[in-house]
Amino acid sequence: MSDSRQGTEKAAAPQRKDVRRNKQILLDAAAAVFVTSGVEAPVRDIAARAGVGIGTIYRHFPTRADLIVAVFRHQVETCVEAGPALLASCPTAYDALERWIDLFVDFLVTKHGLAAALQHDNAGFETLHAHFIDHLVPVCTQLLDAATAAGEIRSGIGGLQLMRGVGNLCVGAENDPSYDPRALVTLLVAGLRQPHRSGSESGAADGEP
Amino acid sequence: MSDSRQGTEKAAAPQRKDVRRNKQILLDAAAAVFVTSGVEAPVRDIAARAGVGIGTIYRHFPTRADLIVAVFRHQVETCVEAGPALLASCPTAYDALERWIDLFVDFLVTKHGLAAALQHDNAGFETLHAHFIDHLVPVCTQLLDAATAAGEIRSGIGGLQLMRGVGNLCVGAENDPSYDPRALVTLLVAGLRQPHRSGSESGAADGEP
DNA sequence: GGCGAAACGGAACCCGGTTCCATAAGTCGT
DNA sequence: ACGACTTATGGAACCGGGTTCCGTTTCGCC
Numbered sequence: 287m288s289d290s291r292q293g294t295e296k297a298a299a300p301q302r303k304d305v306r307r308n309k310q311i312l313l314d315a316a317a318a319v320f321v322t323s324g325v326e327a328p329v330r331d332i333a334a335r336a337g338v339g340i341g342t343i344y345r346h347f348p349t350r351a352d353l354i355v356a357v358f359r360h361q362v363e364t365c366v367e368a369g370p371a372l373l374a375s376c377p378t379a380y381d382a383l384e385r386w387i388d389l390f391v392d393f394l395v396t397k398h399g400l401a402a403a404l405q406h407d408n409a410g411f412e413t414l415h416a417h418f419i420d421h422l423v424p425v426c427t428q429l430l431d432a433a434t435a436a437g438e439i440r441s442g443i444g445g446l447q448l449m450r451g452v453g454n455l456c457v458g459a460e461n462d463p464s465y466d467p468r469a470l471v472t473l474l475v476a477g478l479r480q481p482h483r484s485g486s487e488s489g490a491a492d493g494e495p
Numbered sequence: 496m497s498d499s500r501q502g503t504e505k506a507a508a509p510q511r512k513d514v515r516r517n518k519q520i521l522l523d524a525a526a527a528v529f530v531t532s533g534v535e536a537p538v539r540d541i542a543a544r545a546g547v548g549i550g551t552i553y554r555h556f557p558t559r560a561d562l563i564v565a566v567f568r569h570q571v572e573t574c575v576e577a578g579p580a581l582l583a584s585c586p587t588a589y590d591a592l593e594r595w596i597d598l599f600v601d602f603l604v605t606k607h608g609l610a611a612a613l614q615h616d617n618a619g620f621e622t623l624h625a626h627f628i629d630h631l632v633p634v635c636t637q638l639l640d641a642a643t644a645a646g647e648i649r650s651g652i653g654g655l656q657l658m659r660g661v662g663n664l665c666v667g668a669e670n671d672p673s674y675d676p677r678a679l680v681t682l683l684v685a686g687l688r689q690p691h692r693s694g695s696e697s698g699a700a701d702g703e704p
Numbered sequence: 705g706g707c708g709a710a711a712c713g714g715a716a717c718c719c720g721g722t723t724c725c726a727t728a729a730g731t732c733g734t
Numbered sequence: 735a736c737g738a739c740t741t742a743t744g745g746a747a748c749c750g751g752g753t754t755c756c757g758t759t760t761c762g763c764c
Contacts, residue, residue: 302761328751339713405667443678451679454663458614469652470660470683477686511730537720548744
């Protein structure tokens with residue numbers, strides 16, 4: 287099953303070079319089609335764009351989700367690496383978290399339909415889901431933990447939970463300019479904040495008359 | 496546009512009584528199937544359950560979304576009516592908003608796949624979308640406005656925006672017990688709170704106490 | 705150059721929404 | 735009560751879109 291599951295990114299060399307070539311052609315074609323038609327583009331379109339048969343796609347990527355994962359693997363990596371970097375470079379852990387989430391939102395909203403694809407439990411999309419979860423959640427958790435440890439946010443929400451929330455909020459952003467996922471994500475993250483000691487500079491809000 | 500705009504629920508009297516009867520049978524069957532198989536259940540299943548042909552469904556409900564709307568119309572109404580009631584009975588507008596949102600979340604999470612269906616812009620689901628938007632958004636906006644006027648929340652987010660956010664957060668709740676949309680929605684709504692001017696919230700002061 | 709293995713292409717299949725139309729059933733005038 | 739007309743019904747057929755299958759082609763190695 288997992289010919290692509292090598293520990294390093296270097297998969298074992300495929301014996302035939304047309305295989306390697308085709309795989310690359312496919313990845314390029316898929317990336318191109320994803321940009322123009324979104325992640326939900328028909329497999330046939332990608333095959334056509336790549337100039338290969340449908341069977342070839344399925345040989346390389348057992349399901350569309352695998353193809354999506356492959357195409358975006360690099361960017362997921364980037365996002366993963368950004369976590370610790372932000373933690374090191376930001377004044378507060380909360381800051382780092384905020385910016386990392388922003389990065390993630392950027393990633394999602396710039397790929398048409400990616401967020402939507404992520405929540406399709408149906409189909410064979412568990413691969414996609416799993417890949418994102420596996421790689422991104424630990425980073426998110428780390429940031430969350432750091433902010434919690436610093437007393438900057440309320441605890442009680444896990445990295446997975448937060449990621450899913452953010453991912454969900456990003457669904458449908460591209461088809462509707464009036465929908466601004468970033469604003470909502472900002473709200474969500476703001477909700478995480480723990481007013482240090484709820485000292486209640488409260489002003490107007492929380493006091494019940 | 497106008498078909499949904501009837502003052503009363505009474506549509507013009509259907510001439511033939513089998514029509515009325517079948518429509519009701521269909522609604523019942525659909526409701527039953529939705530409960531067991533979720534909102535995304537195949538139209539054929541609903542037809543089978545109702546003991547009618549597929550054509551009959553489409554005669555009554557041009558698209559699946561219309562059927563969904565019809566089935567849930569009553570509960571949407573209930574939600575709509577709850578808005579002003581909460582506003583009247585809650586100590587603060589923010590409280591009312593919080594509880595209304597909670598009601599809405601309840602509604603969404605108890606209907607398998609409804610939230611997901613709501614965001615499918617594809618297909619003929621704009622009817623569904625539109626119905627929810629038309630009826631629920633004004634209520635939400637009202638609550639939001641009241642809370643804003645009372646200086647209890649930051650302004651800058653619209654009713655539509657908030658509803659979409661909440662709806663999105665509720666997607667996928669039913670297939671995954673580890674996902675708790677309510678917690679995230681709570682966070683989101685908490686983020687709405689405006690701590691007058693603590694932290695980096697610079698300037699503006701549109702709160703005017 | 706020839707041979708076996710691996711890859712390829714794309715027709716075929718499955719599934720689900722939607723359309724269409726011949727047929728059945730209801731309604732109404734007489 | 736009956737026939738003509740109107741409207742509703744059932745379900746086969748159609749349209750994508752994902753996925754599978756297999757005869758054919760190509761590759762790599764002797």
